[in-house]
Amino acid sequence: MAAMRAWQRMLSGRRLDLIDPSPLDIxxxxxxxxxxxxxxxxxxxxxxxxxxxxQHCLLVEDLIGRLSPRAPVAWRLAALLHDAPEYVIxxxxxxxxxxxxxxxxxxEARLTRAIHMRFGLPPALPASVRDLVKRADRAATYFEAxxxxxxxxxxxxxxxxxxxxxxxxxxxxxxxxEARDRFLARFRVLSAxxxxxxxxxxxxxxxxRGRLF
Numbered sequence: 001m002a003a004m005r006a007w008q009r010m011l012s013g014r015r016l017d018l019i020d021p022s023p024l025d026i027x028x029x030x031x032x033x034x035x036x037x038x039x040x041x042x043x044x045x046x047x048x049x050x051x052x053x054x055q056h057c058l059l060v061e062d063l064i065g066r067l068s069p070r071a072p073v074a075w076r077l078a079a080l081l082h083d084a085p086e087y088v089i090x091x092x093x094x095x096x097x098x099x100x101x102x103x104x105x106x107x108e109a110r111l112t113r114a115i116h117m118r119f120g121l122p123p124a125l126p127a128s129v130r131d132l133v134k135r136a137d138r139a140a141t142y143f144e145a146x147x148x149x150x151x152x153x154x155x156x157x158x159x160x161x162x163x164x165x166x167x168x169x170x171x172x173x174x175x176x177x178e179a180r181d182r183f184l185a186r187f188r189v190l191s192a193x194x195x196x197x198x199x200x201x202x203x204x205x206x207x208x209r210g211r212l213f
Contacts, residue, residue, distance in 0.1 A: 008088060018088060021111050023118035028187055031115070034087025036180035042091075045148040047173040053086050054179040056140060058186060059169070063136035066166060071132065077190040078121055079133045080183075085111035120194060139163035147171035 007017045010030040017025070032054060039050035061080040064071055083091070085108050113123040125133070142160045145151035148171050156162070174182070 016088065018107075018111075021114040023114045026115055026118040028119070028184065031081075031084050031087045032180045032183045032187070035084070035183060036176040038086055038091050040091055040144065041149045044150070045144075045173060046150070047148060049173045049175050051144060051148055051171070051173040052176060052179045053083050053091050054183040055174055056144070057081070057083055058179075058182060059140045059144075059171070060133065060136045061186065061190075063139050063166070063169070064132065067136055067139075068132060073190055073193045073195070074121060075125075075129050075132065077119065077187070077194065078116070078125055078129060079136060080186060080190060081115055081119065081121070082133050082137065084115045119191065135163075139166060140169070143169040143171055148173065 006019045007015050009015055010025075010027065011033065012027040012030050014025045014027055014030060016022075016030075035054035035057065036052050038053045039045070040053055040056050041051065043050050045051045057080050060082060061076055064076055064079045068075075088111060089108065116123050116125075138161055142156050142163055145156040145160060146153055147169075151159075153162075
């Protein structure tokens, strides 16, 4: 029996191997497009458009700035990309992730490492940075839950935790094209501001399977 296909063709022309992802096959335009079309909360949100993962990532990155105004640009970029693997695997809700188990987590971790290497970030973030991003992520999730996902305040606080360091965040879903464009624009700002010693993205080599040498 022929081996099952384990790669996905991207609109950029890239062919991303999902089992062994190469940083050379990752393009920010593919990430922005994919995330802008992946719905948070399985699409169960108020509004005429879905609340996309791209918009969620922008919200988390903004909250990092409020939570830790002196956070280095690299960590702001890491926050923007914290859910980037979902451009390939989609936004699986937490109960499903728990059911899938550790194999899923390792699969997601491999994609994250490749994405970080592609854009000049360390493959693994320091624990303190992971904790900071998680704190902002949970705050974003709380406000999404009560603003657009139908949760009551007490229920959302019990499940996600109520952030005490910020009172309110506006959450209004954007159309996919707007989410994509804003995500790309913010990525470009942060990438341009990376210190030279940190900004070491792996150069693209044209469509097709990339290899590191």
